[in-house]
Amino acid sequence: MRQADWYFDFVSPFAYFALQRLDELPPDLEITCRPVLFAGLLAHWGQKGPAEIPPKRIWTYRWCTWWAAHHGIPFRFPAAHPFNPLPYLRLAVAAGNKLPAIRRIFEALWTTGANPADPAAFKALALSLGLDDSAISAQDIKDALRLGTEQAAARGVFGVPTLALAGELFWGVDGFDFAKAFLADSSIAATEEMRRVIELPVGVARKLG
Numbered sequence: 001m002r003q004a005d006w007y008f009d010f011v012s013p014f015a016y017f018a019l020q021r022l023d024e025l026p027p028d029l030e031i032t033c034r035p036v037l038f039a040g041l042l043a044h045w046g047q048k049g050p051a052e053i054p055p056k057r058i059w060t061y062r063w064c065t066w067w068a069a070h071h072g073i074p075f076r077f078p079a080a081h082p083f084n085p086l087p088y089l090r091l092a093v094a095a096g097n098k099l100p101a102i103r104r105i106f107e108a109l110w111t112t113g114a115n116p117a118d119p120a121a122f123k124a125l126a127l128s129l130g131l132d133d134s135a136i137s138a139q140d141i142k143d144a145l146r147l148g149t150e151q152a153a154a155r156g157v158f159g160v161p162t163l164a165l166a167g168e169l170f171w172g173v174d175g176f177d178f179a180k181a182f183l184a185d186s187s188i189a190a191t192e193e194m195r196r197v198i199e200l201p202v203g204v205a206r207k208l209g
Helices: 013-019 038-045 054-071 086-094 099-110 119-128 133-137 139-155 175-184 186-190 192-198
Strands: 002-008 029-035 162-165 168-171
Touching: 002 013, 013 054, 013 099, 029 086, 029 099, 029 139, 038 139, 086 099, 086 119, 086 133, 086 139, 099 119, 119 133, 133 139, 162 175, 168 175, 175 186, 186 192
Parallel strands: 002 029
Antiparallel strands: 002 162, 162 168
């Protein structure tokens, strides 16, 4: 079977939307779910997240609300956002990074409007996955998430969600269409123009600070 890695963070509504599109990928594609800390990727690449730029935060929240309604996807922003996704990411690792568990965590965060910081709600979610909420405090769980984030950054992953296929990275919900086309015909990523833009020189660099 062909292999793919799917990088995600529960803090991202776009990762939740991408979850809804995984079934669009070919059935012969084996997908490995890889939780990463989005904030760690942002720090690695020196970027700000959408929610850290006030006008972009408002636009993102409103667009996501519209997009979900437009596509008939159950969706409701949590009581506060951004929230700390670390407990939920570690919970996914403790649950073996299995898609049914990941789906349940996403739904708890992105369809209920609940407060992600509520310890009682988190404990109930962990129990529904057959885990004690203390499972996330194990050092090997913490190390696995940290290492997974570092490996993702080393691979060139800069945001979530990202699909990694045959050495190519496909970022974002809209990246799924590109990924599907690539799976149907990988030569589309190796055209003369595709090779040219990879090597395109920087015309001018913005001065920071």
